[in-house]
Amino acid sequence: MLTHCGRxxxxxxxxxxxxxxxxxxxxxTPAVAYSTENVSTSKIVTIKERISSDEAFLKEEQESLxxxxxxxxxxxxxxxxxxxxxxxxxxxxxxxxxxxxxxxxGSYIDDNGDLVIYxxxxxxxxxxxxxxxxxxxxxKDFIIKNAKYSYNELNSVMDTLNDFKLNNSKDAIANxxxxxxxxxxxxxxxxxxxxxxxxxxxxxxxxxxDSPIITFEKSSGTPVKEVDVNPxxxxxxxxxxxxxxxxRAKKDGVVGLVTAGHLAFxxxxxxxxxxxxxxxxxxxxSGSVDAAFVEITYSGYTPTNTLNGTSNTLSTxxxxxxxxxxxxxxxxxxxxxxxxxxxxxxxxTLDTILHTNLTSADYSSxxxxxxxxxxxYISATNTRLTLGIHCAKVGSTSYxxxxx
Numbered sequence: 001m002l003t004h005c006g007r008x009x010x011x012x013x014x015x016x017x018x019x020x021x022x023x024x025x026x027x028x029t030p031a032v033a034y035s036t037e038n039v040s041t042s043k044i045v046t047i048k049e050r051i052s053s054d055e056a057f058l059k060e061e062q063e064s065l066x067x068x069x070x071x072x073x074x075x076x077x078x079x080x081x082x083x084x085x086x087x088x089x090x091x092x093x094x095x096x097x098x099x100x101x102x103x104x105x106g107s108y109i110d111d112n113g114d115l116v117i118y119x120x121x122x123x124x125x126x127x128x129x130x131x132x133x134x135x136x137x138x139x140k141d142f143i144i145k146n147a148k149y150s151y152n153e154l155n156s157v158m159d160t161l162n163d164f165k166l167n168n169s170k171d172a173i174a175n176x177x178x179x180x181x182x183x184x185x186x187x188x189x190x191x192x193x194x195x196x197x198x199x200x201x202x203x204x205x206x207x208x209x210d211s212p213i214i215t216f217e218k219s220s221g222t223p224v225k226e227v228d229v230n231p232x233x234x235x236x237x238x239x240x241x242x243x244x245x246x247x248r249a250k251k252d253g254v255v256g257l258v259t260a261g262h263l264a265f266x267x268x269x270x271x272x273x274x275x276x277x278x279x280x281x282x283x284x285x286s287g288s289v290d291a292a293f294v295e296i297t298y299s300g301y302t303p304t305n306t307l308n309g310t311s312n313t314l315s316t317x318x319x320x321x322x323x324x325x326x327x328x329x330x331x332x333x334x335x336x337x338x339x340x341x342x343x344x345x346x347x348x349t350l351d352t353i354l355h356t357n358l359t360s361a362d363y364s365s366x367x368x369x370x371x372x373x374x375x376x377y378i379s380a381t382n383t384r385l386t387l388g389i390h391c392a393k394v395g396s397t398s399y400x401x402x403x404x
Contacts, residue, residue: 027201032057057336061377062326068326076120076326077378082115083107083322089136098155105147106154106184109324118147118187124338149213154182155345157177157213162347164208165354172319173207176200178349179223179362179394181342184323194220223348223394224367251315318343318403319385320359320374327361327376329398330391331369339363339398348399350392358391358399365398374400375399 065073085105092098103125105118119129130144161180168174180191189211192202198219204216268280282293321327321341328338339362346358365372374387388400 004303007332021047059337060336064328064336065326065377067338072113073326073379076109076324077172077380078111078141079109079115080321080325080376081378082139083109083325084319085135086115086117086136087320087322089132098105098380100151101129101132102150102152105145105149105187106151106182107322108184109322110143111324115142116145117142118145118151118184120147120150124200145187149187152214153241154187154189155210157211158182158345158347160209161189161191162354162356164346165349169352170353171207173200173203177204179219179346181346182345185293186215189214190217194219220395220397222315223350223392223399252263260268314373314384314386317385319387321376321387325376327363327374327387328384329361329363329367329372329374329400331372331390333366334364337364342397346399348392348394355391355399355401357402359388359402360399363398364394365393 090098090100090104092100103119103121105120107115107117109117117133119126119133121129133144134140135143158180161177165174176194176201177191178194180189183190191204191214193204193216197214201216278294280294321344323341323343325341326338327341328336330336342360342362344359346360347354347356348358349355359374361374363374369390370392372390375384376387377384386403388402390398390400393398
């Protein structure tokens, strides 16, 4: 088992391995795109990169995956790739605003590692849908389930809930549901109520939306942003709030890092090992974005492009895996942990701020992991695809912001 200091060193190293990545970051001014321009590595951060630490990271990563059977991991990896192929066949950018085929009701990877696809329709319509899916996937190693609702219908209900929360933020009913999500596994929408009883459910149906698509559950707790307040950690704001490094990126040609937006205020300084390395020059903490761009101002600090060769480099390829996919998170507090995606469309209210289109998963995390990288490992090609940055937790469920 790695020590906490060892984890932090490995965490720093992997962060430094990231080649500039394309990520849309919405600020109050027009959207800013982070480019994939090459960055000079003539000035390397003074943290030593050792093969032993590289091997230690790989060991911890594999230990985190050891809770899954190797046959299951191989099977779900194939299902993951088929899921991506299916989504791409719709010729859409997977987002909450996308319009899916009317027959599509969502999909997920089950506990056996099989891809399960919901299809809405009967007779000729269903036969045509199955033919389309079979042509895309070229194989028949998937399971079809009858969908009661289309994915477009599910997303429409999520839009209605988001609109109500945004426009009625001080309403008592709005404050009674702070977590809700689209369930690909159950083909419905789940709303968690803080106060769960028949009276509150009826009020919700009367003032928000009365839809058979929605099921209600008792709230699992209050979402917590996983920053820490202990000094001396690897990345800290000037006010000693600790988090984890995210992507290496560029904004208007300026080298920087992307981390969690709630880590620091605008124009606040950022430290690594007590040294000031930069300041927050742009941030957003609302909607589907909880991110901050840290401009590097210390000339002796430049993130490297690789980690002792290319085998452990985080890919600049962005992925949005479906429900049931095994994914990984790397944060300096808990190191490398793994878990399954629970939902790809979650809305969470964090400190009165509404965050939409988050992804939830059951990987372990703790305070100080905010801003840490979430990625998926494809063993067939030894590739680690970028998924996003970790931001919060409630109970045993963790949440991350998608890379876009």
